[in-house]
Amino acid sequence: MKKPHAPALQEALFPAPPVPLPDLREYDLIIVSISGGKDSMAALAETVRHARKAGVLDRVITVFCDLGPDDEWPGTKELAAEHAAFYGLRHEVVYRTVPGPDGEPVPQTLGEHIEQRGKWPDAANRYCTSDMKRAPVYKLMTRLAAECRAGGVTGRPVRFLNVLGLRAQESPKRAAMVPFCRDERASNKTVRHVDEWLPVHDWDVARVWAGIAGSGMRAHWVYRYLPRLSCRFCVLASLTALINAVHLDAEGARKIAEREARMGHDFKHKMPMREIIRLAGQMPAPPPADDWVA
Numbered sequence: 001m002k003k004p005h006a007p008a009l010q011e012a013l014f015p016a017p018p019v020p021l022p023d024l025r026e027y028d029l030i031i032v033s034i035s036g037g038k039d040s041m042a043a044l045a046e047t048v049r050h051a052r053k054a055g056v057l058d059r060v061i062t063v064f065c066d067l068g069p070d071d072e073w074p075g076t077k078e079l080a081a082e083h084a085a086f087y088g089l090r091h092e093v094v095y096r097t098v099p100g101p102d103g104e105p106v107p108q109t110l111g112e113h114i115e116q117r118g119k120w121p122d123a124a125n126r127y128c129t130s131d132m133k134r135a136p137v138y139k140l141m142t143r144l145a146a147e148c149r150a151g152g153v154t155g156r157p158v159r160f161l162n163v164l165g166l167r168a169q170e171s172p173k174r175a176a177m178v179p180f181c182r183d184e185r186a187s188n189k190t191v192r193h194v195d196e197w198l199p200v201h202d203w204d205v206a207r208v209w210a211g212i213a214g215s216g217m218r219a220h221w222v223y224r225y226l227p228r229l230s231c232r233f234c235v236l237a238s239l240t241a242l243i244n245a246v247h248l249d250a251e252g253a254r255k256i257a258e259r260e261a262r263m264g265h266d267f268k269h270k271m272p273m274r275e276i277i278r279l280a281g282q283m284p285a286p287p288p289a290d291d292w293v294a
Contacts, residue, residue, distance in 0.1 A: 019179040019201050022161060024054040027195075028148050032163040033137060034062045036079040036220050037229035039200060042208045043165030045215040046199040048087050057087075063140055065133040066095040068109025070252060071231040073222050083217050094136035110231060111259065119265050120235050123294075128231070137162070138186055145192045157193040162186065166198050169205065171293040177201065222248075227291040235268055238290040239276070246280035253277050 024030060032047050034040040044062065051057045064080040066072065077093070084091035096113060097105035110132055114120055121128040145158040162183055168175035179201040186194035200208065212219060220229050225244050230237060232252050233245055246253040257273040266272040280286070 019197075019199055021050060022180055022195065022197055024051055024056050024059075024161065027056075027059065027159045027161040028153055029144055029158070030056070030060045030161045030163060031137070031141070031144075032060060032062050033133070033165070034064055034080045034083055035165075035229060036064075036076040036083065037165070038205075038208050038212060038219065038223065039165035039167055039170075041083060041165070041215070041217050041219070042200045042203065042211045043163055043198075044083060044087070045211055045217065047163050048089075050199075057089075060087075061090045061092060061144070063092045063094055063137055065136055066093050066107075067128075067132055067231055068095075068107070068111060070255065071110040071233075073220065073229065073232055076220065076229065079218065079220055086217055092140055094140050096132050096136055111255075115259055115263060118263055120263075120267055122235055122269070128235075134185075141186060141192055141194065157187075157189070157191055160186070160192055160194045162194055162196045164196065164198055165200055167203055167205075167208070168201055169203075174201075225286070226289050228294075230294070233267070233273070234292075234294070236292055236294040238292040239271070239279075240287045241289040241292065242276050243280045243283065244286040244289045246277055247283075247286045250277075253280075 030047065030051060032040070032044050034044055047060060048057065051060050062080070062084040064077060066077055081091055081093075095107045095109075098108045100106035108116075110128060113131060114128075117127070119125075141160055141162075144160075148158045166174050166177060168177070177198065179198040181196055183194040183196040186192070186196075200211075203211075222229055225248060226241055228234075228237075228241075232249055233242060233256055237245070253273055253276070256267055257277060260267055260272055260274065267276075
């Protein structure tokens with residue numbers, strides 16, 4: 001497959017501890033969070049490789065956390081499903097829910113959630129991750145644990161391995177993460193035991209793209225323009241990446257500027273979306289998009 005544009009390596013490469021290989025046979029279910037992005041693709045391919053060796057590929061389930069059509073780049077949800085189908089895996093789609101008019105839960109998009117809170121997320125308060133991704137995945141684990149009990153797992157907590165495509169090179173915070181550990185927030189004494197595994201934690205970006213090329217999976221089109229497949233306008237993205245995003249989705253940028261005005265809170269500190277739109281308008285062609293720490 002043709003390799004899409006790969007982002008430049010960060011100048012400072014954060015040291016990463018070697019990633020241990022857990023015994024996959026010890027887990028009832030192995031959940032791989034996939035976003036359609038390069039790191040989750042590499043983590044999925046690595047998980048499948050080891051699950052096949054261990055004879056437990058049938059225990060692997062993928063999950064996509066849907067942020068909503070205004071925040072996911074076009075084709076992302078479908079591409080994640082394609083990646084799961086590539087390996088013949090069960091695939092789940094989760095999202096944040098809120099009570100609807102009749103009291104029943106209804107999906108809430110990231111944009112709706114931001115406006116409800118009245119402030120944009122930032123590096124110190126990444127509720128976009130905790131509320132839109134982690135919490136819905138934990139709810140999925142509760143449902144899957146009930147399935148396991150109905151299937152005969154009794155007398156002990158259901159054992160989950162939660163697989164994430166997080167890499168040390170992305171930020172100092174991720175560099176400090178332990179690549180294999182118990183997830184205390186997701187675990188409890190009676191229902192489930194959850195371990196977290198970061199199989200590509202010590203990989204650099206060149207190794208990620210090489211692994212994808214070897215897997216045969218298709219990469220997202222946005223990598224021709226941006227170094228990451230994040231939400232369309234990530235509050236942590238570099239200015240050049242946001243200018244590129246404005247060129248790719250001017251209407252989406254306009255909606256964010258309107259949301260800023262309604263909320264009275266800027267998209268980024270000292271960098272409102274209206275200013276990013278103005279800068280993008282001065283450039284007939286977008287500049288090369290810089291990577292960012294996240």
